[in-house]
Each structure stands twice: as C-alpha cells, then as structure tokens.
Amino acid sequence: MAGTTTAGRGDRQRESSGPPHRRRLWPPRPRAVAGPAAVLVLLAAVTLWLLYGSDWLRVEQVPVSGTSVLTPAQVREAAGVPVGEPLVSVDTEAIEARLKRNLPRIDTAEVTRDWPHGIGLEVTERTPVLVVRKGEKYVEVDKKGVRFATVSRAPKGVPVLKMAVSRPGSAAASVRRFGEDRLTRAAVAVADRVPAPVARETRLVTVGSYDDIALELTDGRTVVWGSAEQGRAKARALIALMKAEPDARHFDVSVPTAPASSGS
Known part of the structure; x- marks a missing residue:
C-alpha cells in the first residue's frame, strides 16, 4: 500500500490548523499616555510662569527713536508704558493710540516688544508746510x-x-x-x-x-x-x-x- 503523499499531508495540515491566528490589540497602558501629557502640562506651566510670573521678562527699558522737535522724555511720558509689567501683557496698540492722542505732532508711531526687557517707541513727526x-x-x-x-x-x-x-x-x-x-x-x-x-x-x-x-x-x-x-x-x-x-x-x-x- 502506497504511503501518504506530501500533498496529502499538506492538505491535512491546512485543515487542522484552522483560520490564521490574529493578534489582539490592547489599548495603551495609562502610564504610557500620562507620561508625555504630564511633561506638556509642566512645560506649559513653566512657560506661563516665565511670561507672567517671573522677573525675567518684564519691562525695564523704553528706547525712543525718530524724534526731532519732541524729546524722548516727552514721548515716554505720553506713551505711558507700564514699566515693571510682564512684557507679553503690554498693549502696544493702546500705547500707539495714546502717543497720537497726547502728542498731535506725531504722525506715525510704531511700538514693538524688544525682548527680553524693552518696549521700543519709533515715531515720525509731522513737518509743517x-x-x-x-x-x-x-x-x-x-x-x-x-x-x-x-x-x-x-x-x-x-x-x-x-x-x-x-x-x-x-x-x-x-x-x-x-x-x-x-x-x-x-x-x-x-x-x-x-x-x-x-x-x-x-x-x-x-x-x-x-x-x-x-x-x-x-x-x-x-x-x-x-x-x-x-x-x-x-x-x-x-x-x-x-x-x-x-x-x-x-x-x-x-x-x-x-x-x-x-x-x-
């Protein structure tokens, strides 16, 4: 009697093995998510503290440029820059409005944040014709x-x-x-x-x-x-x-x- 052929053994193996095994996917462990999230929260807290709570990024200097008839002291007084306040919280548009309202001689004014400690005031004076x-x-x-x-x-x-x-x-x-x-x-x-x-x-x-x-x-x-x-x-x-x-x-x-x- 002839022995079992190789092809026959292969067929029986495929029948007995059943459907292919599928690997189950488990949700990530809570610790795997909590780690990066905690780092992000910590970074955000440190950033907010640096910008608003620390003494490192506060207004200490108010340089003025572009004056001719006016003096830098007059421009600073009219601008009313809040020295000592956090640099990030300074309202530059409000300062520009104050400059034009308080000093009509000013035609244009540009207020910029000069990190880490300055608010720059650049003005253009009107010229009489x-x-x-x-x-x-x-x-x-x-x-x-x-x-x-x-x-x-x-x-x-x-x-x-x-x-x-x-x-x-x-x-x-x-x-x-x-x-x-x-x-x-x-x-x-x-x-x-x-x-x-x-x-x-x-x-x-x-x-x-x-x-x-x-x-x-x-x-x-x-x-x-x-x-x-x-x-x-x-x-x-x-x-x-x-x-x-x-x-x-x-x-x-x-x-x-x-x-x-x-x-x-």
Missing part, C-alpha cells in the same frame, strides 16, 4: 492739512497762510462755499508743489478763493498760482519762466500751458 497766524502765535499745518502744534514763532523757511477775506466777494464767498478747512488743504497742496528753490524764498501763501492762490517771495516777487490743480505742470512752468525772465517781478502760472511774467 504752512503756518497760520493766531494772535501772537502760529499754528503749524502739515502736508495733509492737519493743524498739529502751536508755536511762538514761525519755523524758518515755512510760509504763512493768509485768507484774504477782505477782498469783496472772493475769499469770503469761497469760505462759505468750500469751508476754511478745504481752502487750507488747497493752500497746503500748492505749498507742497512749489519748486524747492522757490519754496525756500516763499514767505506768504494768500488764498483769495479756491481758484486764486498766490505766493509772495521774500524779495517781494509774486506768483499767481491759481487753483491747486496741475501742480506739477505749474511747478515746471514757473522754473522755466524764472530762468527765461530773471528780472521779472510777477509771474503767472495759473494756466501752465501759457505762463506769463511782467515787471522788472
């Missing part, structure tokens, strides 16, 4: 038309703004129609466009109406500018006219394509 006489003092006006400071004397090289309300039916009517603020902004726009060599010699900007703005130079020469429109073209025309007619006393660039001069 005109001054308005107010009694014995002068109000400075920047290129945006903002009246930001009152000074006892006009800054050197900054012209005085004059509203010529005495002219019948001119400036008075314009003030009623446009408002003094708008007329002031128009005069500011003109002063900002005047060529630098002429601007240095301009002592008076007179507003007769919205379309009648004129300049008076330190040597008595006058420039009829007209409205604030076409400022660049008028500036180019004025420079060319002054070069072509150096002895003229009166210049008119209200129509920049047809400038005129007179007097000698």
Whole structure:
C-alpha cells in the first residue's frame, strides 16, 4: 500500500490548523499616555510662569527713536508704558493710540516688544508746510492739512497762510462755499508743489478763493498760482519762466500751458 503523499499531508495540515491566528490589540497602558501629557502640562506651566510670573521678562527699558522737535522724555511720558509689567501683557496698540492722542505732532508711531526687557517707541513727526497766524502765535499745518502744534514763532523757511477775506466777494464767498478747512488743504497742496528753490524764498501763501492762490517771495516777487490743480505742470512752468525772465517781478502760472511774467 502506497504511503501518504506530501500533498496529502499538506492538505491535512491546512485543515487542522484552522483560520490564521490574529493578534489582539490592547489599548495603551495609562502610564504610557500620562507620561508625555504630564511633561506638556509642566512645560506649559513653566512657560506661563516665565511670561507672567517671573522677573525675567518684564519691562525695564523704553528706547525712543525718530524724534526731532519732541524729546524722548516727552514721548515716554505720553506713551505711558507700564514699566515693571510682564512684557507679553503690554498693549502696544493702546500705547500707539495714546502717543497720537497726547502728542498731535506725531504722525506715525510704531511700538514693538524688544525682548527680553524693552518696549521700543519709533515715531515720525509731522513737518509743517504752512503756518497760520493766531494772535501772537502760529499754528503749524502739515502736508495733509492737519493743524498739529502751536508755536511762538514761525519755523524758518515755512510760509504763512493768509485768507484774504477782505477782498469783496472772493475769499469770503469761497469760505462759505468750500469751508476754511478745504481752502487750507488747497493752500497746503500748492505749498507742497512749489519748486524747492522757490519754496525756500516763499514767505506768504494768500488764498483769495479756491481758484486764486498766490505766493509772495521774500524779495517781494509774486506768483499767481491759481487753483491747486496741475501742480506739477505749474511747478515746471514757473522754473522755466524764472530762468527765461530773471528780472521779472510777477509771474503767472495759473494756466501752465501759457505762463506769463511782467515787471522788472
């Protein structure tokens, strides 16, 4: 009788072995999870203590940059930075708002955290392009038309703004129609466009109406500018006219394509 074949033994082995054994997956032991979690909690607690509870990351210094007329002491006082408080809790936006509210001369302010102990204050001051006489003092006006400071004397090289309300039916009517603020902004726009060599010699900007703005130079020469429109073209025309007619006393660039001069 023939013996059992290899193929037969293999079949019986597969039948007797049954389905393949599956390894049971057990949930991780509580200790395996609690270890990393405890470390994270500890790190969070240490971080919070460093930021808020320790003396290592608190405000000790308030450096100031960008001042010209203002002093760093004035900026610090206006900012009201809470020295001694945790650096992370300082409200930088509130400090910026206080600076602009308390010091109108400041145009822009940037407040930054200088780790580990400083709050930096970087300011940009407004620059006057005109001054308005107010009694014995002068109000400075920047290129945006903002009246930001009152000074006892006009800054050197900054012209005085004059509203010529005495002219019948001119400036008075314009003030009623446009408002003094708008007329002031128009005069500011003109002063900002005047060529630098002429601007240095301009002592008076007179507003007769919205379309009648004129300049008076330190040597008595006058420039009829007209409205604030076409400022660049008028500036180019004025420079060319002054070069072509150096002895003229009166210049008119209200129509920049047809400038005129007179007097000698």
